[in-house]
Amino acid sequence: MALAQAIMTSLLDADLSGSELARDFEKSMGFFWQASHQQIYQELRKLAAKGWLNKREVNQSGKPNKIVYGLTLAGRESLAEWVYGPTRVQPTKDELLLKLYNLNEDNVEHIVGEITARREEVMKRLYLYEAVRRRHYDDPASLPVRHKGVYLALESGIHQGEQFLAWCDEALSLLASVEKRKA
């Protein structure tokens, strides 16, 4: 959808290679934007062709060479303009909610298991987010402007995580009664 901008945003602070970007997309940026390495490499070449990124090859000791990309002036300008354009949201599609529509006595147990597992996952991610917040964003009001934005994106992830945990608890407690009745 806006993979190009997600990549360019990642390059705001530092030049990165495809593999470094791919790793980034599993951490910070990946908190709210996901992309496979195949997607990233392809997009990088497109962006370089458009003149929004420049590339240079960097020798590495012990590893194959990497191709490091950086924003050009045109790239920065296009990104800055993009902010004023229309904003799209691609709402979550969660098969778990779909499964809930198919709840019955036979599969409650399985679905409870899935919710429990998911709760665990989300909790782990939440710990990670909160560690980052404690480490870098202790006093949001005093942050430089751009970092306030980054902080708010992180906060959004934290809010969502907490909300999800609360929902899990509600769901598990409601479904516990179903399981009992079944037994």
Next chain:
Amino acid sequence: MALAQAIMTSLLDADLSGSELARDFEKSMGFFWQASHQQIYQELRKLAAKGWLNKREVNQSGKPNKIVYGLTLAGRESLAEWVYGPTRVQPTKDELLLKLYNLNEDNVEHIVGEITARREEVMKRLYLYEAVRRRHYDDPASLPVRHKGVYLALESGIHQGEQFLAWCDEALSLLASVEKRKA
């Protein structure tokens, strides 16, 4: 991703035509699954070909005929099995969060506007969800099993909405200080 199952789930209670389904996907089911009518019509034909749906033409007065689809036994069985398979989540991709990473003195105002607009939208949807909850799910504990699942899916939407409103307030209050400093 699992459009087939989303459609079949919609057909659990009642047989529907393509256009009726498309309307559904903007309401109840659409709260957590979106699909265009083109996607739906295509998928319906695929599912009918697989033997999971049956179709019949229904004459309508004042409108062109519609083709109504219903679950076959094979369809119901495949759906019931699907519940035990792996669950995928397609996390939200929200360009607004991406834009926040690009926050600066120049665009704060615009971004504040976007957040405000989004807050409004979400609030409207939330009213809708809550109306449904009051109307149909007043006493969750006493619902039949399957409806408990549907209720929980709705609850998930409500939680998310409330969380988002809270986040907006936090964001707007933090960004207000930036705007002031700018002025």
Next chain:
DNA sequence: GCCGTTGTTGCAAAAAGTTGCATCACGGCA
């Protein structure tokens, strides 16, 4: 020197989703 492992980049086919338009039936109305 060969072999497996890891890291980096890449290709290609398939699936999923989007966009824009086309068709056709019906009714209302000028």
Next chain:
DNA sequence: TGCCGTGATGCAACTTTTTGCAACAACGGC
């Protein structure tokens, strides 16, 4: 009678994303 609006279904081209795999460099061990 001709024309327009609406509702229902559908086609085709395109873009985006996913899946699975390939090439190749370096290093470590043997």
